[in-house]
Amino acid sequence: MKNPWVIICLITIILFGGAFWYSKVVDNKNNEGVEIVQNIKGNVEARVRLVEYSDFQCPSCASFQPIMDQIFEEFSNDVNLEYKHFPLYIHQYARQASVAAEAAGQQGKFFEFHDMLFERQVEWSSARTPDTLFVQYASELELDIPKFKRHMKSSVLRDKVNTEFEEGRQAGVTGTPTLFLNGEIMKYDSYQSLIEQVAFAVNPESKATSGSEETKTGVSDVKFGL
Known part of the structure; x- marks a missing residue:
């Protein structure tokens, strides 16, 4: 035996x-059909480049978005923005949200999904199963849902999120939102200061006063790096 x-x-x-x-x-x-792409909006040939390290579950990042919208409204032809993921460990669902946004990006809807995540942050961040809501958002954007569900589980997209997080750490990012302007980390303590710096980069001869007052942003200043 x-x-x-x-x-x-x-x-x-x-x-x-x-x-x-x-x-x-x-x-x-x-991972079928997944392609690694940069999430960039604005004029790709612009000489003023912004890179934003952000966390979809970060309240300050959500408050920050109207200011980014204003920057693109004022300087749409002169600026481009690349969004990079920096999901903080204190936010339970931040990485899931990042991968879901990347899954939407595989169908050309990264920034549309990005906007929904920030607009509905309270809803999905307090849910027991946020993936169900992510699928709902994808449906509202008329995405291919079976493909979206597969890509939400993609190890390639998960690795992309983790890689960008590590790149951010190496570049000196410690909190969100953090912005880089033409490769240099931006230092600012108010929305006014941020908009003025971008305006100056677009036009160094400008005093950057037009549209930069807090009253014109429609949003009061918040603390950054939370």
Whole structure:
């Protein structure tokens, strides 16, 4: 009679091998059609480049978005913005939200999904299963839902989010939102200061006073880096 321990070991190897093979098949399916793209809006040829490291579950980041909208309204032809993920560990669902936004981006709707996440931050961040809401948002944007669901589980997109987080840490990002202007980290303590710096970068001869007053932003200043 054969040693039972040998048989048990063989069965264990077969089971683990089968599980590993199946997980690879599923992972390949979830990554099918995924392309790594930069999330950039604005004039791609503009000489003024903004990079925003942000967290979809960060309240300050949500408050910050109307100011970014104003910047693009005023300087749409002269500025471009690249969004990079910096999901803070204190925010339970921030990474899930980032991957969901990337999944929407695979269908050309990153910034539309980005806007919905910030507009409805309170809703999904307090939900027990935010992925259900993410699918609802994707449906409202008329995305291919089976594809969106697969890509929400994509290891390639998850790795992209993690890579951008590490890039941010290496660049000196410690909180959100953090902005870089033409490769230099921006220092500002008010929305007015931020808009003036962008305006000056667009036109160094300008005193950057037009449209920069707090009363014209429609939003009062908040503390940054939360």
